Amino acid sequence: MRGQMMLKKIFFFVKLSLFPVLCWPQSKDATRLRMTCVKLYQYFCIILAICLQLPVIYTMTNHLDDFLVLVDLIIGMSANHVLLLYSFISIMYNYLQYVTFEMIDFSELIKPHEDIIIQRYIDKCIILYGASLITFYLASVVVIILPFVMDQPFPLLIEYPFDAHHQPLRTILYIHQVIVGIHVSGQLCSNVFMALLLWFASARFEILTEELRKTTDIYHLAKCIRKHQHLLKYANEAVLAARPFALTTVCCSTICMVILCLLLLTNRSMILVLKCFGLVVSGLSEVFMYTWPAENLIYMSQDVGQAAFDMSWYDQSIEIRNCIQIIMQRSQKPVTIAIPCVMPTLSLNYFASVRRISN
Numbered sequence: 609m610r611g612q613m614m615l616k617k618i619f620f621f622v623k624l625s626l627f628p629v630l631c632w633p634q635s636k637d638a639t640r641l642r643m644t645c646v647k648l649y650q651y652f653c654i655i656l657a658i659c660l661q662l663p664v665i666y667t668m669t670n671h672l673d674d675f676l677v678l679v680d681l682i683i684g685m686s687a688n689h690v691l692l693l694y695s696f697i698s699i700m701y702n703y704l705q706y707v708t709f710e711m712i713d714f715s716e717l718i719k720p721h722e723d724i725i726i727q728r729y730i731d732k733c734i735i736l737y738g739a740s741l742i743t744f745y746l747a748s749v750v751v752i753i754l755p756f757v758m759d760q761p762f763p764l765l766i767e768y769p770f771d772a773h774h775q776p777l778r779t780i781l782y783i784h785q786v787i788v789g790i791h792v793s794g795q796l797c798s799n800v801f802m803a804l805l806l807w808f809a810s811a812r813f814e815i816l817t818e819e820l821r822k823t824t825d826i827y828h829l830a831k832c833i834r835k836h837q838h839l840l841k842y843a844n845e846a847v848l849a850a851r852p853f854a855l856t857t858v859c860c861s862t863i864c865m866v867i868l869c870l871l872l873l874t875n876r877s878m879i880l881v882l883k884c885f886g887l888v889v890s891g892l893s894e895v896f897m898y899t900w901p902a903e904n905l906i907y908m909s910q911d912v913g914q915a916a917f918d919m920s921w922y923d924q925s926i927e928i929r930n931c932i933q934i935i936m937q938r939s940q941k942p943v944t945i946a947i948p949c950v951m952p953t954l955s956l957n958y959f960a961s962v963r964r965i966s967n
Contacts, residue, residue, distance in 0.1 A: 611727030612718045618730065619712065622801055625741050628794035629653065631697060631801060633705040650694045653791055660788045667766045693795045696852045703849035710842055711808050722815050729811045737800045740893065744796040747890075748789045755782065763789060799857055799897045802850040806901035809843040809943070813908035820915040820935070829931045836912060836935055843909065843943045854898045855951050861891035895959055898945065902954035906942045913939025 623632045630646050697704070718726060751763045761773060763785045772781055816835055823829050865888050916935040946953040 609718060609720065609723040611723040611725075611730060612715060614730050614734075615715050615718075615726055618734075618804070619715070621738075621741065622797070622804055625745070625797035626794055626801060628790045629693060629798070631693065631794065631798045633701065633708050636705065636709065650697070654694055656784065656788050657791065660785065663766045663768050664764075666769055670767060692856050693798060693853075696856070700849045700852065703845050707805050707842060707846045707849055711805065714808075714812070721818065725811055725814050725818070729807055733803075733807060737803060737897070740897065741797055741800055744793045745790075748793040751789055752786050796894070798853060799894055802853045803897045803901050805846045805850055806898075806905055806945075809839075809846045810901060810904045810908040812839055813843070813905070813912055817908070817911050817915040820912065820919070823919065826928050826931065829928060833931055833934055836938060840909075840938060840943070843905065847905075847943060847945050850898070851945055851947060851951075854902075854945055854954060855947060857894050857898060858951065858954070861894050865891045892959075899954045899956055899959035902945045903956045906944055906953075906955065909943040910939055913937075 626632045630649060634643060634646060754763050755761060761778060762782055768781070772778055816832060816839060819828075819835075820832050823832060913936045916932045916939070919932060944953045945951075952958055
């Protein structure tokens with residue numbers, strides 16, 4: 609089945625893109641030694657990210673009036689995402705592990721009618737998210753080779769409170785920035801990972817909706833109710849796992865876009881315009897990665913109740929009508945990505961409001 613094969617390839621490439629940060633959860637039967645090595649590696653990445661922030665702050669205090677340097681420092685500050693990423697992985701690890709391997713287990717048992725729906729979702733999303741994975745690492749490659757094509761010693765325009773132009777110190781600092789840059793690319797790919805979990809939940813809701821429309825007896829309907837209850841639990845677990853990542857992405861992208869637009873108002877040099885435009889587009893795309901699947905998840909979780917309502921329930925037995933009523937009641941509250949008093953419900957309407965801010 610084409611959809612199942614494509615889904616396995618997507619799992620492989622997403623897992624590969626997350627390898628620099630080891631964001632993909634380990635299997636449940638992973639040894640204690642392996643988990644310890646993963647934790648030590650993550651602590652090592654945190655130390656590297658913190659060490660990069662110190663010269664970034666030092667440079668920022670020395671060049672508050674140089675807009676080109678400030679734009680580059682905004683890129684350097686993205687290493688803070690790595691710190692937040694590992695914090696969220698530690699806190700949400702059980703949720704991530706559950707929804708990830710539930711997704712993998714389901715993909716191993718896909719039926720022909722389910723394969724059609726999965727393939728439709730893949731065709732709809734693969735261009736955007738595939739291009740994003742490539743762009744994230746391509747941007748790091750471009751930054752890494754800048755010292756070889758431009759008159760600057762390091763990938764980022766940052767200064768150190770000591771002489772950093774002597775060997776081997778210069779090479780060590782260069783390698784340090786390269787490693788952190790690759791980690792930042794891996795962190796950005798975690799947005800694709802979270803979007804994958806949300807899209808998969810939406811696809812399963814649509815599969816259940818199609819099954820409900822074909823239901824003809826009480827036994828199949830009771831089976832659909834059990835699937836719906838399990839699917840609601842899975843979707844809520846996926847939302848809990850993705851919510852802190854979405855909050856960080858939305859907040860950081862919005863703040864960076866506002867700062868970049870303010871810089872454009874004060875200085876309109878062509879180099880600055882090009883850099884700011886690229887960063888604004890990147891910030892908008894990161895927000896869209898969450899709002900698009902979040903919007904779809906809202907509608908798909910509600911469509912299950914609509915499919916139950918559209919059944920010929922009025923001439924059915926009391927047992928069937930009661931079962932249909934259970935599904936409709938559970939579908940009245942859609943599955944949303946939101947944090948009360950902190951982050952509104954993510955949807956395309958919210959994305960439109962963020963885009964107006966950037967304009």
